[in-house]
Amino acid sequence: xxxxxxxxxxxxxxxxxxxxxxxxxxxxxxxxxxxxxxxxxxxxxxxxxxxxxxxxxxxxxxxxxxxxxxxxxxxxxxxxxxxxxxxxxxxxxxxxxxxxxxxxxxxxxxxxxxxxxxxxxxxxxxxxxxxxxxxxxxxxxxxxxxxxxxxxxxxxxxxxxxxxxxxxxxxxxxxxxxxxxxxxxxxxxxxxxxxxxxxxxxxxxxxxxxxxxxxxxxxxxxxxxxxxxxxxxxxxxxxxxxxxxxxxxxxxxxxxxxxxxxxxxxxxxxxxxxxxxxxxxxxxxxxxxxxxxxxxxxxxxxxxxxxxxxxxxxxxxxxxxxxxxxxxxxxxxxxxxxxxxxxxxxxxxxxxxxxxxxxxxxxxxxxxxxxxxxxxxxxxxxxxxxxxxxxxxxxxxxxxxxxxxxxxxxxxxxxxxxxxxxxxxxx
Amino acid sequence: xxxxxxxxxxxxxxxxxxxxxxxxxxxxxxxxxxxxxxxxxxxxxxxxxxxxxxxxxxxxxxxxxxxxxxxxxxxxxxxxxxxxxxxxxxxxxxxxxxxxxxxxxxxxxxxxxxxxxxxxxxxxxxxxxxxxxxxxxxxxxxxxxxxxxxxxxxxxxxxxxxxxxxxxxxxxxxxxxxxxxxxxxxxxxxxxxxxxxxxxxxxxxxxxxxxxxxxxxxxxxxxxxxxxxxxxxxxxxxxxxxxxxxxxxxxxxxxxxxxxxxxxxxxxxxxxxxxxxxxxxxxxxxxxxxxxxxxxxxxxxxxxxxxxxxxxxxxxxxxxxxxxxxxxxxxxxxxxxxxxxxxxxxxxxxxxxxxxxxxxxxxxxxxxxxxxxxxxxxxxxxxxxxxxxxxxxxxxxxxxxxxxxxxxxxxxxxxxxxxxxxxxxxxxxxxxxxxxxxxxxxxxxxxxxxxxxxxxxxxxxxxxxxxxxxxxxxxxxxxxxxxxxxxxxxxxxxxxxxxxxxxxxxxxxxx
Numbered sequence: 001x002x003x004x005x006x007x008x009x010x011x012x013x014x015x016x017x018x019x020x021x022x023x024x025x026x027x028x029x030x031x032x033x034x035x036x037x038x039x040x041x042x043x044x045x046x047x048x049x050x051x052x053x054x055x056x057x058x059x060x061x062x063x064x065x066x067x068x069x070x071x072x073x074x075x076x077x078x079x080x081x082x083x084x085x086x087x088x089x090x091x092x093x094x095x096x097x098x099x100x101x102x103x104x105x106x107x108x109x110x111x112x113x114x115x116x117x118x119x120x121x122x123x124x125x126x127x128x129x130x131x132x133x134x135x136x137x138x139x140x141x142x143x144x145x146x147x148x149x150x151x152x153x154x155x156x157x158x159x160x161x162x163x164x165x166x167x168x169x170x171x172x173x174x175x176x177x178x179x180x181x182x183x184x185x186x187x188x189x190x191x192x193x194x195x196x197x198x199x200x201x202x203x204x205x206x207x208x209x210x211x212x213x214x215x216x217x218x219x220x221x222x223x224x225x226x227x228x229x230x231x232x233x234x235x236x237x238x239x240x241x242x243x244x245x246x247x248x249x250x251x252x253x254x255x256x257x258x259x260x261x262x263x264x265x266x267x268x269x270x271x272x273x274x275x276x277x278x279x280x281x282x283x284x285x286x287x288x289x290x291x292x293x294x295x296x297x298x299x300x301x302x303x304x305x306x307x308x309x310x311x312x313x314x315x316x317x318x319x320x321x322x323x324x325x326x327x328x329x330x331x332x333x334x335x336x337x338x339x340x341x342x343x344x345x346x347x348x349x350x351x352x353x354x355x356x357x358x359x360x361x362x363x364x365x366x367x368x369x370x371x372x373x374x375x376x377x378x379x380x381x382x383x384x385x386x387x388x389x390x391x392x393x394x395x396x397x398x399x400x401x402x403x404x405x406x407x408x409x410x411x412x413x414x415x416x417x418x419x420x421x422x423x424x425x426x427x
Numbered sequence: 428x429x430x431x432x433x434x435x436x437x438x439x440x441x442x443x444x445x446x447x448x449x450x451x452x453x454x455x456x457x458x459x460x461x462x463x464x465x466x467x468x469x470x471x472x473x474x475x476x477x478x479x480x481x482x483x484x485x486x487x488x489x490x491x492x493x494x495x496x497x498x499x500x501x502x503x504x505x506x507x508x509x510x511x512x513x514x515x516x517x518x519x520x521x522x523x524x525x526x527x528x529x530x531x532x533x534x535x536x537x538x539x540x541x542x543x544x545x546x547x548x549x550x551x552x553x554x555x556x557x558x559x560x561x562x563x564x565x566x567x568x569x570x571x572x573x574x575x576x577x578x579x580x581x582x583x584x585x586x587x588x589x590x591x592x593x594x595x596x597x598x599x600x601x602x603x604x605x606x607x608x609x610x611x612x613x614x615x616x617x618x619x620x621x622x623x624x625x626x627x628x629x630x631x632x633x634x635x636x637x638x639x640x641x642x643x644x645x646x647x648x649x650x651x652x653x654x655x656x657x658x659x660x661x662x663x664x665x666x667x668x669x670x671x672x673x674x675x676x677x678x679x680x681x682x683x684x685x686x687x688x689x690x691x692x693x694x695x696x697x698x699x700x701x702x703x704x705x706x707x708x709x710x711x712x713x714x715x716x717x718x719x720x721x722x723x724x725x726x727x728x729x730x731x732x733x734x735x736x737x738x739x740x741x742x743x744x745x746x747x748x749x750x751x752x753x754x755x756x757x758x759x760x761x762x763x764x765x766x767x768x769x770x771x772x773x774x775x776x777x778x779x780x781x782x783x784x785x786x787x788x789x790x791x792x793x794x795x796x797x798x799x800x801x802x803x804x805x806x807x808x809x810x811x812x813x814x815x816x817x818x819x820x821x822x823x824x825x826x827x828x829x830x831x832x833x834x835x836x837x838x839x840x841x842x843x844x845x846x847x848x849x850x851x852x853x854x855x856x857x858x859x860x861x862x863x864x865x866x867x868x869x870x871x872x873x874x875x876x877x878x879x880x881x882x883x884x885x886x887x888x889x890x891x892x893x894x895x896x897x898x899x900x901x902x903x904x905x906x907x908x909x910x911x912x913x914x915x916x917x918x919x920x921x922x923x924x925x926x927x928x929x930x931x932x933x934x935x936x937x938x
Contacts, residue, residue: 024503025486029462049428051522051551056437057465060473069432076429079552082526091428098430115460115523118489148462149489149523360510379467379479386477 018335023358026377027308027333029148030156031114032061036399037160037209038071040184043107044213046072047099048146049092049124050114061378071106073099077116088122089130096131096141106139108213110160113145140167140213152333154231154309154398157184161208164216165238168208171220178204179265180217180244182236183229186401187211193228193252193404196262199279202269208235219244224268226261228252228403230343231310233336250342252403253411254318255287260342283405290409291322294416299324301419304371306380307331307357308394313343315375315397315411320348323412327351328369331362373418390418433792435747435770435810439549439559440521441466446563446647447517448480448595449623453567454513458500458524458531461486473813474596483507485524497529504535508542514628515571516540517563519547543628545570555770557646557722557748560594564623565650571631577659578638585617586685589637589661592648593624598725598809600624602822603643607668610825611641613692614678616685623647635659639684643667643824645724646748667724670732671698671829697826700833704737715840718743718784720767720775720793721808723751725823727758729788729807732832734762742782743767745775747790772796783907786840791815803839887916889924896926911936 031054034046048054055074075095081088092111100106109131111124124143132141144159145151151159161182171178179202181193190207197205206217208225223244227236230251240246249264250257259280266276303325305312312332319325327347331354337344354362359380366374366389374384374391381391392415402411440457447455448470457463464484470476485503487496507516518531532546545566549559578587588611593600601624608618619637620630640655640663642648652663662684668677675693682689703709717739719729723746733739745767746755752768759766767778772792779787779796787797787804791812797804806815807823821835822828889897893912900908908929915932916924 024484025461026464026467026484027461028465029460031462032465052431052434052436052438052555053440053463053522053551055431055434056441057462059433060437060469061465073430073432076431076434077552078429079550081428082552088428095428095430115462116526119492119523119526147489148460149487149492152461360506377468378472379464380471382471382475382477383479 019329019352019354021354021356021358021361023356023361025152025307025333025357026359026379027357028061028153028377029057029115030146030151030153030159031057031112031148032153033146033156033160034058034072034112035061037157037184040187040211041108041209041213042071042211043105044071044110045099045103045106045108046110046112047096048072048074048112048114049117049122050074050077050112051116052076054114054116071103082120088120089127092122092127093131093134096135100135100139108140108142109135110163111141111143112160113143113147115147115149118145118147118149142167152307154229154311155234155334157229158232158234161232161235162238164209164213165219165235165242168216168219168242170242171218171223173221175218175220175222176204177222177224177269178206178218179269180219180223180225180239181205181207182225182227182239183232184209185228185403189401189403189407192406196279196283197265200262200266200276201271202265208239224265226265227339229311230314230336230339231334233334233339236339248342250317250346251314253314254322254408255284255291255405256321256346257314257318258287258403258405258408259284280405287405287408290406291412293409294412295323297416297419298412300326301372302326302328302369303415304328304366304369304374305330305332306362306366306374306376306394307333307354308375308377309398310334310336311397312375313340313347313353316351317343317346318408318411319415320351321346322408323415325415328371329354329362329365331355331357333357373415390422392418431771433772435772435790435792436555436557437466437469438522438551439554439556439562440519440547440551441469442556442559442561442647443517443519443547443549443563444470444480444482445556445560445594445596446567446623447482448476449593449597449625450567451625451627452514453481453517453628454507454511454515455480455482455517455519456500456504456507456531456535457482457484457519457521458496458529459484459486459521460488460523463521463523469596473811474816475813476595480595481511481513487524492527496524496527497534500529500531500534501538504538504540508540513542515543515545515567517545517547517567519549520551522551525551543570555748558750560647561650564591564594564647565654567623568631568634568651569654571628572634572655572658573632574635574658576633576635578636581638581686585615586639586687587617587619587637588664588681588685589619589634589640589655590621591640591642591652591655591663592644592646593621594644594647595624596809596811597624597644597647598806598811598815599821599823599828600644601816602820603824603828605820606822606825606827607641607643610668610674610678611681614682614685614689615687616681622651635661637661639664641681646722646751667728668824669725669728669828670736670832671700671826672735673728673731674698674825674829698829700736700826700829703830703833709737709837712837712840713738715739715786716742716782716784717786717788718779718782718793719807720745720747720779720787720789722746722748722790723755725808727751727754730758730762732829733788733836736829737833737836739786742784743778745769745778783904786836788836805835805839887913887921887924890926892926893924893929896929908933 113124128141128143142163144163146156219242221243225244226247247264247268250260252258252261316330329352335355384391401407470480485499535544640652642652655661664680666677668674678689726746741762744759747770756766776796788807790808794804821831912932
């Protein structure tokens with residue numbers, strides 16, 4: 001019942017060969033994911049075990065200082081912690097005591113590894129076990145690595161969610177089939193999807209992560225999961241290790257992606273396709289109407305994606321297929337061929353993909369092709385604007401509600417806005 | 428280990444970036460993992476710079492660690508020379524690279540690169556951003572200043588000064604420098620070199636030609652000025668010209684070193700600030716309680732202005748950089764407050780809550796604290812935010828800077844007559860202290876009743892009358908009145924606080 005749709009082309013078959021680059025990269029590390037994860041999981045706290053640089057990154061990366069006291073902090077390692085490992089562990093225990101005394105509301109504490117903690121081989125898994133035993137049952141202590149030597153930007157969320165999978169309650173062999181939506185979504189979008197699955201007739205739907213980490217959904221051999229984000233390779237593997245099966249689909253961006261995503265789930269749960277079509281039709285209509293407003297401005301315009309969040313491929317597919325944009329280069333930090341197979345097949349033929357980065361060479365290509373819009377990181381945007389090249393902050397695509405039918409118009413608008421602004425300004 | 432939610436200073440390599448980015452033709456090769464590239468956005472976003480910082484990050488990954496990260500470093504050095512053709516190259520390691528001990532200095536030395544290479548040893552686990560900037564600037568000066576270029580005979584020219592310390596991402600550095608250069612021109616002093624901001628390697632080479640140095644930002648310029656004194660015998664002006672009085676002192680100090688007469692310039696009365704402060708409508712500023720926190724230099728300078736030039740009462744003074752704690756301690760003694768030397772913003776928040784100021788002069792951190800407590804705030808020091816790079820010209824130094832200080836510090840306050848009206852007509856349905864200062868618009872509401880209030884842990888109970896009367900006291904002093912009354916009651920064993928107790932306590936604590 002979960003037969004994959006016949007692919008129009010071989011995955012990536014009609015794309016130009018993927019340009020693999022290995023040079024200087026201009027991307028965030030996985031710690032940055034904490035900025036949205038700590039808002040999503042309201043009973044969790046993230047303690048980065050790292051350096052002053054990590055703490056500085058966290059407060060600079062997204063201007064997050066608007067939050068009174070965030071549910072994250074850094075245990076900054078100092079000279080004396082580096083002298084001997086036993087010392088560092090004692091220090092970590094002391095910091096955790098201090099933190100838990102200050103924030104008795106914490107139910108789950110993530111110890112998050114960083115570049116320096118990885119390099120000195122501070123064993124956070126062991127520390128989590130030790131501290132978990134000490135503070136059970138009030139606090140569960142987990143660990144993952146958000147280090148920049150191992151993770152790029154959104155891979156931090158992948159590592160975090162993967163660390164939650166072993167904590168999910170096991171469902172019995174004869175449990176009724178359940179569905180998991182995997183990947184953190186803004187609450188409003190998650191609620192829209194839950195309503196849609198309900199209307200479609202899929203009953204047991206849970207999310208990873210849930211808003212409360214203490215209420216993780218169950219998992220077993222009858223669990224099917226849908227990836228809501230394209231950057232969750234490790235999480236998917238961990239879920240499959242516990243018996244869950246992935247429902248292959250496009251990612252839910254735009255009408256095409258969202259339709260495919262929901263249809264694939266409905267099919268996996270044996271729901272009548274006519275029923276599915278009748279439920280989805282008004283949503284599709286509404287989304288098409290919203291997208292149409294932006295199509296005029298975006299059609300025929302060229303766009304260049306610098307690697308950032310791994311959202312690049314599905315977003316490029318949306319912009320090409322539904323808004324008529326021309327893809328000059330679609331860069332991504334990591335190309336997950338398996339999870340993106342359907343996306344790559346749905347892309348227009350001959351698109352130049354690139355994986356990894358050599359930032360100066362890539363900027364040379366941007367200058368050469370002069371795209372109408374370049375999607376890039378915060379550090380690169382103003383310099384490109386100064387050179388007369390319009391940009392879109394990639395991080396906005398991670399922080400804004402962009403999934404699903406009712407956000408499709410907003411998603412298109414995010415790309416249209418920089419172009420509209422340039423048309424408006426007379427200074 | 429230290430538990431930190433927010434930090435006042437970044438790591439020392441960010442200080443080095445502030446120097447490299449400020450200069451022209453200097454490139455910084457930083458051995459670091461990819462995440463450290465976030466630092467670019469400090470300059471391109473917060474400061475809105477239109478160019479990428481001249482920094483190449485080696486961005487080594489876990490898989491490189493077992494192999495040859497030093498090769499990555501050397502390849503990057505070769506690429507930099509080829510692509511950017513810098514006049515000088517800084518090389519160093521960030522916190523992670525420091526641990527893998529690749530020795531950037533030794534690696535580049537072996538390569539024999541065709542440009543001057545300046546190795547930076549910035550211990551990430553001991554030092555912080557300001558120190559990193561000062562050390563980097565010092566190393567650049569030490570390496571590039573030409574020891575054969577010294578002063579020309581004075582009779583054939585105007586006196587020459589170097590301006591030291593301004594960097595990229597500096598708090599109001601862009602405008603301070605313009606203001607001070609103008610002031611020196613009016614005094615008849617020419618500027619030899621401004622550095623690091625806008626300086627090239629060639630500019631650094633001719634630092635020795637100046638008669639003296641002006642250290643505008645001691646946190647970043649002191650080390651270099653000390654070196655120049657040793658090497659070239661150049662004296663340094665270290666008075667920081669923030670406020671009218673300090674600017675006058677500064678002018679006199681410069682004039683003495685330059686051998687010019689400062690009095691004609693000083694007689695001109697170049698700032699509106701003294702009259703703005705003396706005019707009758709500023710009477711209400713008298714004794715306003717102000718809490719000051721920032722880098723040592725800006726905090727001490729702000730305290731002088733607040734006390735001598737605006738007539739505020741200082742109820743707290745501190746800094747986050749221990750290197751300048753001595754100056755802050757000295758000033759705190761003068762203003763009779765306990766100095767607060769800490770880089771823990773939670774300790775600062777606690778101190779502000781307890782001091783119950785009417786105005787906070789601080790950094791971005793204090794701006795957030797003050798916002799939460801519903802207290803007016805003006806930013807006087809780094810760390811900076813995008814709002815601290817205004818489009819308009821707004822120096823904090825010099826005579827124009829003093830005008831800017833008056834405006835920026837006075838505007839967040841509840842204005843004179845408004846303050847009286849708030850006290851007189853407390854029950855007006857739309858004009859009460861919960862609606863906040865009228866000129867600041869919505870979003871500046873007074874905090875919830877108990878936000879800035881000490882916990883009531885005394886035995887005394889408030890009578891209904893006394894409690895009602897307490898609510899008639901303006902919110903910004905209400906907490907203090909409550910605390911004083913409760914202490915007064917406790918000391919006298921009063922079980923119930925009546926109206927009379929409130930007023931007896933008021934008289935007792937009146938000064």
